[in-house]
């Protein structure tokens with residue numbers, strides 16, 4: 001992993017590059033950003049450039065150190081994660097992997113770099129243990145804390161680390177990467193890039209997730225037919241959504257970005273955004289659901305602004321009800337009814 005492989009994050013890349021080239025680096029960093037925002041890639045690129053024997057504005061990729069870094073076999077880049085099955089990074093892990101290890105000089109590199117993944121999972125004891133190392137690190141030690149929530153850190157840790165916040169990446173850059181590296185067709189790339197909202201990791205996960213396509217097709221079918229559905233059909237649909245949601249909850253995959261129901265609601269929102277956008281502009285180029293242009297046209301003609309607004313309101317009420325654990329079937333039925341009443 002090198003800086004050249006990372007899309008976006010220009011500010012962070014420049015800051016870290018110049019830290020290496022000037023030798024004016026900190027001993028402790030926090031990389032903060034949501035899952036999929038590229039924190040680990042950035043940390044690995046930084047670590048590789050730090051260890052590289054001939055760095056220019058990136059790791060050279062050719063030297064012995066780079067080869068070790070790139071294959072994650074560098075003995076002086078230490079990955080710290082929580083133990084399997086444990087919710088927290090315990091004080092024992094922090095002591096064993098960092099505090100008691102840091103005084104041993106680098107094995108064969110310039111630096112000893114610790115990358116702590118999900119660092120917000122260090123409990124208070126663990127944070128206090130790592131604090132000592134952050135306060136008085138050996139010259140060669142660099143600690144990088146990766147987190148989705150840097151507010152979970154003790155103030156004393158925050159004040160001693162350089163905080164780098166991951167930025168969302170523009171949609172065009174994500175589309176480009178999906179097209180070139182993942183050979184995604186245009187309409188799919190546009191759709192997924194918008195759906196991922198600047199999160200490259202999420203976009204990549206979605207184009208390789210066959211389930212996402214199923215959920216998308218299901219949402220499109222529902223949005224198209226809701227206006228004509230009878231009570232009994234709605235009941236069937238609710239039942240089937242409930243079954244899918246239960247199965248999704250049971251089969252909790254940590255690699256997944258969001259659950260089935262969140263995907264459904266996000267996609268329904270995007271669909272009606274398209275309808276609204278077409279109604280306001282009559283411009284096909286702006287639409288995400290490019291395969292379904294004729295249905296979007298039809299709904300835009302048939303629905304009123306008032307009705308579309310009612311649907312958007314119903315979607316946000318649905319989210320609120322689901323968060324408040326209101327009865328699932330009832331909540332979904334109200335949503336489908338809102339779509340039915342405001343479409344044809």
Ligand SMILES: [Zn+2]
Pocket residue numbers: 051052053054055059060061062063064065066067
């Ligand atoms: Zn190198």
